[in-house]
Amino acid sequence: MSSKTRDLLLTNVLAVAAGLTASGLLLLFLGANPLVTMGTLFGSLFRDSYTFADIFVKATPLMFTALAFGLPFQANLYNIGAQGQFYIGSITAVGLSLLLQGRMPGLLALAIVALVSFLLGGLWGGMIGWLKARFNANEFLVSMMSTYVALNLMNYLLRTFLMESKAEYPQTNPLAQAVWLPIVVPGTRLHVGFILGVLACVSVWVLLYKTALGFRIRAVGSNKDAAELAGINYKRLYVVTFFIAGALAALGGFTEVNGVQHMLVQGFNPGVGAAGIGIAILANGNPLGMIFAAILFGALNVGGTIMGQLSGIPSSINELMLGFVMVFVILAYYVREKLEDRREKARLKKAASL
Amino acid sequence: MSAAPFVELRHISKYFAKVIANHDVSMQIRKGEVLALLGENGAGKSTIMKVLYGLYRAEEGQILVDGQAQAIHSPKDAMALGIAMIQQHFALVQAHTVTENIILGLVRGRYDIRRYDRIVAELAAKHGFAIEPTATVGDLPVGVQQKVEILKALYQNAQLLIMDEPTAVLTPQESDLLMDFVKQNTRAGRAVVFITHKLREVMEVADHIVVMRGGRVVGDLRKAETNELELSRLMVGKEIHDRTYVEDVVHDSRPVGLELQNVSMRDPKEDVFRIQNVTFQVRQGEILGIAGVSGNGQSALCDAITGYRPVTAGRILLNGQNITDRSVRERIRLGLGYVPSDRQRYGLILSMQLTENMFLKRSFENTWVRRGLIDARKLAAYTTEQIHAYDVRATGPDATARSLSGGNQQKVVLAREVDMGSQVIVFDQPTRGLDLGATDHIHRTILNEKKKGKAIVLISAELSEIFGLSDRIAVIYKGEIVGIYRNRDLNTEKIGLLMAGYTLEGGAAYEQQD
Numbered sequence: 001m002s003s004k005t006r007d008l009l010l011t012n013v014l015a016v017a018a019g020l021t022a023s024g025l026l027l028l029f030l031g032a033n034p035l036v037t038m039g040t041l042f043g044s045l046f047r048d049s050y051t052f053a054d055i056f057v058k059a060t061p062l063m064f065t066a067l068a069f070g071l072p073f074q075a076n077l078y079n080i081g082a083q084g085q086f087y088i089g090s091i092t093a094v095g096l097s098l099l100l101q102g103r104m105p106g107l108l109a110l111a112i113v114a115l116v117s118f119l120l121g122g123l124w125g126g127m128i129g130w131l132k133a134r135f136n137a138n139e140f141l142v143s144m145m146s147t148y149v150a151l152n153l154m155n156y157l158l159r160t161f162l163m164e165s166k167a168e169y170p171q172t173n174p175l176a177q178a179v180w181l182p183i184v185v186p187g188t189r190l191h192v193g194f195i196l197g198v199l200a201c202v203s204v205w206v207l208l209y210k211t212a213l214g215f216r217i218r219a220v221g222s223n224k225d226a227a228e229l230a231g232i233n234y235k236r237l238y239v240v241t242f243f244i245a246g247a248l249a250a251l252g253g254f255t256e257v258n259g260v261q262h263m264l265v266q267g268f269n270p271g272v273g274a275a276g277i278g279i280a281i282l283a284n285g286n287p288l289g290m291i292f293a294a295i296l297f298g299a300l301n302v303g304g305t306i307m308g309q310l311s312g313i314p315s316s317i318n319e320l321m322l323g324f325v326m327v328f329v330i331l332a333y334y335v336r337e338k339l340e341d342r343r344e345k346a347r348l349k350k351a352a353s354l
Numbered sequence: 355m356s357a358a359p360f361v362e363l364r365h366i367s368k369y370f371a372k373v374i375a376n377h378d379v380s381m382q383i384r385k386g387e388v389l390a391l392l393g394e395n396g397a398g399k400s401t402i403m404k405v406l407y408g409l410y411r412a413e414e415g416q417i418l419v420d421g422q423a424q425a426i427h428s429p430k431d432a433m434a435l436g437i438a439m440i441q442q443h444f445a446l447v448q449a450h451t452v453t454e455n456i457i458l459g460l461v462r463g464r465y466d467i468r469r470y471d472r473i474v475a476e477l478a479a480k481h482g483f484a485i486e487p488t489a490t491v492g493d494l495p496v497g498v499q500q501k502v503e504i505l506k507a508l509y510q511n512a513q514l515l516i517m518d519e520p521t522a523v524l525t526p527q528e529s530d531l532l533m534d535f536v537k538q539n540t541r542a543g544r545a546v547v548f549i550t551h552k553l554r555e556v557m558e559v560a561d562h563i564v565v566m567r568g569g570r571v572v573g574d575l576r577k578a579e580t581n582e583l584e585l586s587r588l589m590v591g592k593e594i595h596d597r598t599y600v601e602d603v604v605h606d607s608r609p610v611g612l613e614l615q616n617v618s619m620r621d622p623k624e625d626v627f628r629i630q631n632v633t634f635q636v637r638q639g640e641i642l643g644i645a646g647v648s649g650n651g652q653s654a655l656c657d658a659i660t661g662y663r664p665v666t667a668g669r670i671l672l673n674g675q676n677i678t679d680r681s682v683r684e685r686i687r688l689g690l691g692y693v694p695s696d697r698q699r700y701g702l703i704l705s706m707q708l709t710e711n712m713f714l715k716r717s718f719e720n721t722w723v724r725r726g727l728i729d730a731r732k733l734a735a736y737t738t739e740q741i742h743a744y745d746v747r748a749t750g751p752d753a754t755a756r757s758l759s760g761g762n763q764q765k766v767v768l769a770r771e772v773d774m775g776s777q778v779i780v781f782d783q784p785t786r787g788l789d790l791g792a793t794d795h796i797h798r799t800i801l802n803e804k805k806k807g808k809a810i811v812l813i814s815a816e817l818s819e820i821f822g823l824s825d826r827i828a829v830i831y832k833g834e835i836v837g838i839y840r841n842r843d844l845n846t847e848k849i850g851l852l853m854a855g856y857t858l859e860g861g862a863a864y865e866q867q868d
Contacts, residue, residue: 206727210727210728210730211723211726211727211728212717212718212723212728215710215713215717215728216717218706219703219706219710219714219717222703222704222705222706223699223702223703223704223705225699225700226699226700226701226702226703226714227703227714228662228682229660229662229682229692229694229700229701230682230686230714230715230717231681231682231683231684231685231686231687231715231718232683232717233681233683345369349369349413
């Protein structure tokens with residue numbers, strides 16, 4: 001057990017290091033000194049509290065989308081549509097906030113907005129689960145395509161009902177300050193959404209490992225046949241699991257709109273869904289691990305943005321770095337399997353020769 | 355015939371990720387001899403032969419063929435050396451004809467199928483097999499499919515034929531025919547390795563016997579110099595206690611625990627009946643044995659009773675209550691326990707801990723759930739208790755099911771199902787693949803549950819198990835119950851005929867019960 005934990009930490013640290021090294025090598029081709037550039041990157045992360053807090057701001061939506069992938073994954077379901085569910089939450093949040101602001105106290109409005117975003121995202125996600133349960137539709141494809149539906153629904157609304165009063169750009173009016181999520185650390189952008197994200201991760205962990213419902217989700221994911229013979233209705237669980245996943249991703253949209261953007265702009269945050277998948281894998285599916293993995297991705301994100309601002313380095317270095325880290329993290333998973341296998345064999349060989 | 359051996363295995367060791375499969379195994383295989391590889395399930399018999407056949411690579415050791423050291427990396431290499439193996443699960447293309455299966459991989463480009471049909475027909479005739487070369491393999495009974503496998507090996511002029519548990523899928527009569535073939539084949543100067551765990555077969559067919567236990571060779575003897583008692587001692591490591599059935603009580607006065615009335619299940623895809631018109635009663639405190647060759651509707655019967663698949667006709671009653679349309683979950687709640695034959699697929703969640711496997715069927719109850727949360731301590735305490743009660747060899751309640759051996763896995767399923775099945779328990783092949791120690795433990799448990807007054811259905815392909823435990827015996831053939839008898843009214847010969855689809859004289863089949 002301890003050697004397993006050691007493997008997990010060691011391989012993941014090495015994977016991140018290898019990812020950074022590989023991106024560093026590419027910097028060489030650009031004629032930049034990787035050591036200096038990386039040094040600037042990490043130095044600048046701690047340069048001021050605003051930049052440092054931004055790591056957690058960036059991590060916030062990622063925790064939600066990671067859960068949206070990670071929870072169904074426990075039921076052996078693939079939710080590739082977290083991006084779309086995130087957008088559904090964003091649309092709901094911005095539309096409802098604009099409607100409610102000024103008509104009631106800000107906190108009450110926020111609570112209602114959060115709840116409705118959660119429910120609508122849940123319905124959106126639950127629909128995918130229902131299609132899977134009812135027609136055995138491939139949830140991978142349905143969820144993936146549902147992102148495009150959500151995206152274009154958002155684009156449509158931004159040019160019609162939700163379009164700003166000036167009617168110039170496809171974006172909404174800014175939200176009144178009353179419906180902004182409160183700032184946690186003054187002088188930074190760090191808002192309550194981060195705490196919500198951490199709470200969501202902890203809640204999903206409790207759900208999975210401490211409740212009967214979560215147990216059933218994992219049972220269906222590990223052995224559907226045995227679960228079915230134990231009286232578990234896996235079809236109902238498909239719907240429930242996708243409902244929770246969609247609701248969580250939508251909550252991520254809510255925190256992003258009411259916490260950071262304070263409006264909705266066409267095509268915003270296009271990578272949170274994909275990054276969420278990577279984070280869930282990096283955390284080995286463990287919701288608590290996703291908190292830390294999301295923070296790591298947040299840091300790479302902020303660092304990459306800073307790096308992109310340096311002269312002579314393209315801003316795409318950001319995605320490149322994340323991509324490299326992802327590849328090595330996935331490789332690390334297989335390395336761990338191999339190590340475990342080899343240990344087991346050595347143990348048996350020893351036992352046999354006694 | 356004591357010339358140099360055709361094949362010699364020297365000090366072969368093979369480890370899998372989880373088990374020692376073979377340790378320092380050596381043996382010699384000679385032409386003109388039948389070598390019986392005897393041992394319990396899991397003793398490493400199949401593994402060592404799969405090493406020889408090139409399916410597995412050994413960690414240590416040497417293989418010599420005709421005195422030459424050989425590296426066998428694939429079945430193709432083995433075939434080139436004249437070694438063929440017939441697996442327990444046949445490697446046949448169901449949709450192809452007999453000839454097509456036999457020449458598969460051995461012809462290139464354009465070929466004249468009728469010429470090969472003739473060659474196959476001649477080969478079959480030469481060995482006394484009644485096989486139509488143009489028949490589609492999927493339409494043939496299992497016993498004939500096995501002959502196609504054998505023909506495939508003979509066609510490639512195999513000098514050594516390895517047969518892995520060849521009689522497992524055969525009726526007693528078919529087995530006899532197979533034995534005859536094996537003897538005739540060795541008389542023709544070829545070698546046969548016969549893998550089995552049945553002593554009777556060994557004594558009938560073998561010239562030379564290698565006994566394996568726990569991945570090692572524990573005995574290497576000539577048949578003429580040994581006897582069944584010695585072999586069984588070697589195989590088990592201790593003497594078998596003869597546990598024949600003594601009690602002969604008529605249970606007719608007791609209430610009926612489980613009743614099936616004209617139950618049929620039609621496979622919607624294949625449009626055939628998986629079971630048809632099955633009717634029986636099991637009374638409380640009674641064991642009804644269901645005998646039959648595997649694949650004659652046993653799994654459909656389980657599906658029907660557990661509610662895993664809907665029946666297309668008939669009624670199922672549990673303690674007089676109609677449960678035909680009840681869900682799996684409701685049937686469990688009413689006290690139906692089920693020990694499935696494939697425990698790894700249907701009985702356990704291998705990646706989960708023993709505690710979680712115990713919780714599996716109780717996730718809807720409040721036994722171990724308090725204020726919405728699972729009471730881990732209570733569950734662990736219960737699991738520990740069960741581990742001790744059933745003598746499960748595990749590191750603790752938090753061990754994963756996967757880390758346990760087959761016998762211990764089955765004990766876990768048994769512990770749970772005995773607890774869940776307060777009224778009726780269905781055992782489907784409860785001792786399949788287990789060593790005698792575990793088997794004995796399970797038999798004791800079944801008899802104990804019967805004493806408690808539960809109605810028990812015991813499905814098994816092992817006749818000794820059926821005869822040893824059942825009060826009454828039903829024989830299933832092609833999805834139909836061909837007769838239900840008192841235990842004492844049947845013997846091996848009679849049941850063998852019934853299992854092969856014959857009816858007993860006097861029209862005793864379909865005997866009505868009161």
